[in-house]
Amino acid sequence: MTKPRRTLSARLEALGHWFFYVALRVFGQRGGYLLLYPVIGTYLLFGRGIHRQTRPYLRRRFPGHGAWARWVDTMKIVLSFGRVLVDRGWLGMCRGVGLDGELIGARELLDLIGEGKGVVLLTAHVGNWQTALSRINDLSVPINSLMHYEEEAVAKHYFDLRNEPVPFRIIKSDGFMGGLVEATVALQRGEVVTIMGDRYTGGPAVEADFLGDPVRFPAAAYSLASATGAPVAILLAAKTGRRRYRLEVRAIFRPEGGDRDRRREEMNRGVRCFARVLEEYVGEYPQQWYNFFDFWHR
Amino acid sequence: MGSVYAKGETIMEELKNKIKEVIVKDLKLQGLTPAEIDDDAPLFEEGLGLDSLDAVELVVLVQKYFGVQIEDMDEGQKAFRSVNSLAQFISDRQAP
Numbered sequence: 001m002t003k004p005r006r007t008l009s010a011r012l013e014a015l016g017h018w019f020f021y022v023a024l025r026v027f028g029q030r031g032g033y034l035l036l037y038p039v040i041g042t043y044l045l046f047g048r049g050i051h052r053q054t055r056p057y058l059r060r061r062f063p064g065h066g067a068w069a070r071w072v073d074t075m076k077i078v079l080s081f082g083r084v085l086v087d088r089g090w091l092g093m094c095r096g097v098g099l100d101g102e103l104i105g106a107r108e109l110l111d112l113i114g115e116g117k118g119v120v121l122l123t124a125h126v127g128n129w130q131t132a133l134s135r136i137n138d139l140s141v142p143i144n145s146l147m148h149y150e151e152e153a154v155a156k157h158y159f160d161l162r163n164e165p166v167p168f169r170i171i172k173s174d175g176f177m178g179g180l181v182e183a184t185v186a187l188q189r190g191e192v193v194t195i196m197g198d199r200y201t202g203g204p205a206v207e208a209d210f211l212g213d214p215v216r217f218p219a220a221a222y223s224l225a226s227a228t229g230a231p232v233a234i235l236l237a238a239k240t241g242r243r244r245y246r247l248e249v250r251a252i253f254r255p256e257g258g259d260r261d262r263r264r265e266e267m268n269r270g271v272r273c274f275a276r277v278l279e280e281y282v283g284e285y286p287q288q289w290y291n292f293f294d295f296w297h298r
Numbered sequence: 299m300g301s302v303y304a305k306g307e308t309i310m311e312e313l314k315n316k317i318k319e320v321i322v323k324d325l326k327l328q329g330l331t332p333a334e335i336d337d338d339a340p341l342f343e344e345g346l347g348l349d350s351l352d353a354v355e356l357v358v359l360v361q362k363y364f365g366v367q368i369e370d371m372d373e374g375q376k377a378f379r380s381v382n383s384l385a386q387f388i389s390d391r392q393a394p
Contacts (some may be wrong), residue, residue: 177353184357
């Protein structure tokens with residue numbers, strides 16, 4: 001099968017990534033961080049898109065900020081995201097390097113796994129989530145990740161860059177029934193299934209208030225948990241230093257089983273719980289939530 | 299010999315009826331009786347109109363009522379096409 005031809009913009013993007021990868025290989029993580037400044041500066045000065053994309057979140061998170069403060073907020077959040085991407089590339093390109101981190105709530109997580117009903121690990125596009133999540137492979141059961149995965153993506157996962165096996169089993173969200181059947185089967189085997197709670201990719205959605213306005217959150221995770229009896233652990237990552245991350249179990253939610261109506265109520269309850277936890281998180285780490293689009297009006 | 303086939307067909311019919319009962323009762327399909335479900339009708343979308351949440355529940359119900367767990371996703375996808383294919387899948391897995 002022949003590969004589809006890339007557009008010019010995709011090729012330019014790929015060239016940009018290649019340039020970063022070379023810089024990382026030669027100059028390491030610091031070199032990648034330094035290269036971020038001119039690139040992001042150019043985007044901020046000459047591109048309107050990045051300001052438009054970050055505005056919906058920043059104006060809700062910092063409602064009192066004026067134009068200049070908003071510009072600085074945009075710079076901080078884009079720089080923060082850039083560093084996460086540099087870390088991912090650095091880990092992929094350079095052998096023998098790594099991040100140090102801690103998993104707060106590991107004992108609780110192991111206890112949940114010990115119950116044998118599987119665990120839904122609900123996470124979000126926060127901090128260095130991809131890198132941090134790939135480090136939790138010592139949980140005694142296989143980890144599955146329900147995600148949109150593109151093998152040909154320009155911004156590759158660090159394990160793809162290293163040509164290493166994927167550290168968890170990927171359940172593709174564009175598979176049969178949005179991957180939910182496969183996820184259910186994994187939970188029935190007592191395994192862990194990670195799901196992004198802040199990005200809608202299909203299936204049921206429920207509205208909840210987030211930073212003062214209603215937003216539709218994906219709700220499949222709670223339905224999965226309610227049907228199988230698996231608990232939901234909300235696990236969020238944060239980049240806490242140049243080479244440090246922190247993963248924390250922020251809340252544990254146990255949906256009640258029952259009939260369909262009951263399960264719908266549990267989806268509502270679960271989404272409200274997640275929205276509250278995410279709000280607390282962005283209160284602590286305002287520059288580490290990376291949904292660069294109008295989250296409230298999708 | 300004929301009676302063995304007849305017995306097998308009866309068991310299969312009972313299995314299909316049980317599957318239909320479970321679908322209507324546990325998935326709370328309103329305005330539909332088990333007898334109205336066609337053996338070959340697609341379970342999802344244009345057929346019975348089940349969605350991904352129903353699929354999740356169906357996986358759990360198949361294990362609860364028939365003691366069968368879906369292990370291979372290709373097989374599972376085929377099994378979930380219709381009542382007929384689901385009955386065949388359960389029957390194959392229950393066979394000693």
